[in-house]
Amino acid sequence: AAVAVGYLLATMPRLQGDSADDLPSWPMYTFGSMMGDVLVQSMKLMPPRFQIAAISTAYWQSEVLYTLAKWGIFDAIEAATSSSISPAEGGTSAASGLTSCAVIAKTLGELNADILCRYMRAGAGLGLLTMAPEDGRVLSPTELRFGLTAAGKLMRAVPGGMRDFAMYMNEESRDAFRSAGLSSVSSGRSGFVEAFGEEHFAWHEHHSEMQQRFDAVMMSLTPVNVAPLLGDWKPPAANSTVCDIAGGQGHLLAKILQQFPETRGWVADQSSVVNRSSAFLKSRGLGDRGTAVAADLLAPMPQELVACDVFVLKLILHDWADAQTVAILRNIAQIARPGARLDMVDRVLGEGSAIEINDGWLQDLHMHANHGARERTLAEFQDVVLRAGLQSEVQPTRLRSAVWLLQIGL
Numbered sequence: 001a002a003v004a005v006g007y008l009l010a011t012m013p014r015l016q017g018d019s020a021d022d023l024p025s026w027p028m029y030t031f032g033s034m035m036g037d038v039l040v041q042s043m044k045l046m047p048p049r050f051q052i053a054a055i056s057t058a059y060w061q062s063e064v065l066y067t068l069a070k071w072g073i074f075d076a077i078e079a080a081t082s083s084s085i086s087p088a089e090g091g092t093s094a095a096s097g098l099t100s101c102a103v104i105a106k107t108l109g110e111l112n113a114d115i116l117c118r119y120m121r122a123g124a125g126l127g128l129l130t131m132a133p134e135d136g137r138v139l140s141p142t143e144l145r146f147g148l149t150a151a152g153k154l155m156r157a158v159p160g161g162m163r164d165f166a167m168y169m170n171e172e173s174r175d176a177f178r179s180a181g182l183s184s185v186s187s188g189r190s191g192f193v194e195a196f197g198e199e200h201f202a203w204h205e206h207h208s209e210m211q212q213r214f215d216a217v218m219m220s221l222t223p224v225n226v227a228p229l230l231g232d233w234k235p236p237a238a239n240s241t242v243c244d245i246a247g248g249q250g251h252l253l254a255k256i257l258q259q260f261p262e263t264r265g266w267v268a269d270q271s272s273v274v275n276r277s278s279a280f281l282k283s284r285g286l287g288d289r290g291t292a293v294a295a296d297l298l299a300p301m302p303q304e305l306v307a308c309d310v311f312v313l314k315l316i317l318h319d320w321a322d323a324q325t326v327a328i329l330r331n332i333a334q335i336a337r338p339g340a341r342l343d344m345v346d347r348v349l350g351e352g353s354a355i356e357i358n359d360g361w362l363q364d365l366h367m368h369a370n371h372g373a374r375e376r377t378l379a380e381f382q383d384v385v386l387r388a389g390l391q392s393e394v395q396p397t398r399l400r401s402a403v404w405l406l407q408i409g410l
Contacts, residue, residue, distance in 0.1 A: 022223070023231045029400045033353035040354035064122045065155070066170040069163050071111070073120065074155040076104045077129070077148055098132050098145035117141035128152045160223075164216035172196070172210065173370055180369035190372030200370050205272075215248065222251050225315060228401035229345055230259055236309050236341055238262045243308035245332065246297055246316045248273060249280040250290060257286050266305060268295035297328045301335035311336065311410075314345040315403065318363075319371045322384055329388035336410040344406040348396060349377045356402045381406055 024032065046054070068074060080099040101117035118141050124131035130147040138144060154162040172192070180191025192200045204211040235242055235256070242265040244253040250267035257263055267277050267290065277292035293302050297316075305311075311332050317325050332342060349360045364375040376384070382394045385408055392408035399405055 022227045023400050026400065033356075036353045036355040040358065061126055062166075062170055064119055064126060065128065065166055067119050068123050068128065069155055069166050071108060071116075072157070073104060073108075073116075073123075074128075074148060074152050074163070075157055076107055077146060077152070078156060080104060080107065081147060097147045098130065099147070100142075100145055102142045104146075113142050114140070117144055120144070120146050123152075128155065159216075160220060162220050164213045165220045168213060168217045173366070176200075177366065177369040180365065184368065191369035192371065199372065218248055219251065225345070225401065225403060226252055226255055228399040228403065229314070229405065230255060232397065232399055233343070233405060235260055235263055239264075240309035241265060241307045242310055242312065243268060243305050244312045244314070245295070245301075246313065248277070250277045250292060251280070252312065252314055253290055254281060254284045254286055257289050258284070264289045266290070266308065267292050268302065268305065270294065270296070297331070298324060299331065301331050303335070305335050306337055308336065308340055310341045310343055312343050312345070316346075317344060317381075317384075318346055318367050318373055318375050320373050321371075322374075322387075325384045326387045329385060329390065333388060333390055333410055338410075340410040342408050342410055344381070344408075345399075345403050346381075346406065347375045347402055348381070348404045348406070349375050351378065351396075351404065352398070352402065359402065378406075 023029075043051075077099055080103060081097050101120045102113045104120075105111040105113040105116045120129060121131065121141055121144060123129045124146065127149055129152050130149055132145045148156075155166065157163050172195075175195045176191035178191070179194035183189070183194040184191050187194065190199065192198075192203070196203050204214055229252075238260065239262045240260075242253065242256050242260075242263050244250065244256075244265065244267045246269055247253055247267040248269055253265045253267045257265055267281070269277060269292070271294040274292045274294050278287070281287050281290040281292065291304075293304050295302050295305075297320075313328075313332075317328065320328065329342075336342070347360050347363060349364060350357060352360075360375055367373045367375055378394065378396055385392065385394055390408060390410070392410070395407045397405040397407070
């Protein structure tokens with residue numbers, strides 16, 4: 001357990017921020033990676049029957065998380081610990097910040113208190129909730145009192161939280177993954193098509209509520225992905241024009257413009273996103289330096305992007321199969337002026353610590369299940385670059401994250 005904690009502390013940016021200051025130092029990151037490798041090797045020493053049991057029941061944890069999130073338990077705890085219900089009435093102790101699970105059950109509409117309290121007790125075991133008594137040794141689960149841990153606070157329905165991520169991963173993404181295993185292995189189609197009848201992005205276009213949730217999912221992952229890039233990346237020049245392709249609302253571009261005050265930039269994404277991107281950049285005081293433009297990855301890029309000194313593709317290419325990836329790269333190359341640079345931020349299969357490598361294999365299946373796409377090795381990145389007509393060699397740079405910076409000249 002100590003090794004696992006050391007690894008996580010060393011390799012993950014603190015969730016409170018998404019700037020380079022939130023990163024561990026390179027020595028600490030390297031140490032954490034080494035400890036991760038030790039952890040992976042120690043897990044291989046587990047008796048085979050225990051290995052199978054652990055893998056087979058891994059979904060228990062996500063089901064507890066999903067149930068607590070689905071019923072709004074994390075938000076209810078926060079509301080209860082801010083209420084005026086007295087401890088004598090079964091409410092909250094202001095000193096401890098804990099509240100009765102029976103009160104939560106009643107507040108949310110007469111849920112079955114015994115079953116809910118047992119889910120909450122399991123959530124405490126997963127580090128999502130605090131619990132008193134800590135060992136759970138009471139006559140009835142309904143006598144337990146709960147509060148929010150740092151992880152539990154991330155599960156509230158608040159901007160930048162992880163609730164939407166948990167819901168997405170345990171609803172449409174879970175269904176796509178199961179369909180991939182049952183049907184894709186013979187049909188070759190994505191699990192999402194097998195489960196929902198059309199591809200991921202097309203389906204979300206006419207399910208606006210789910211599209212909004214997916215946008216929130218991407219935003220929730222931004223701190224983990226942006227900080228490592230900002231920590232070890234620089235634009236070609238101090239006054240460069242930076243173009244974030246498929247950049248959503250423009251969070252990455254905003255961070256770049258803030259960190260490099262002489263730069264200007266464009267964020268290019270679907271027409272349905274442009275207004276939100278413009279509003280976001282203006283809300284950050286960057287409307288005079290950052291501009292949003294509509295773009296289709298699989299069509300010629302808008303003429304405005306000819307001004308770009310560097311094109312950024314952050315976690316985009318793993319959403320697409322090889323044929324579409326080649327088309328995207330070719331479209332960028334056609335609009336780019338001589339001397340421009342393309343910076344891709346993606347996983348590189350088979351590279352990094354043992355935990356990162358193993359997780360990469362699973363992430364590769366996730367990308368197939370949801371998009372009919374894939375993660376790639378360095379050689380596979382080089383292959384799609386060459387197929388797009390670009391003769392540059394891909395230059396990899398490891399970041400303090402599971403993702404890498406891959407650069408080519410255009």
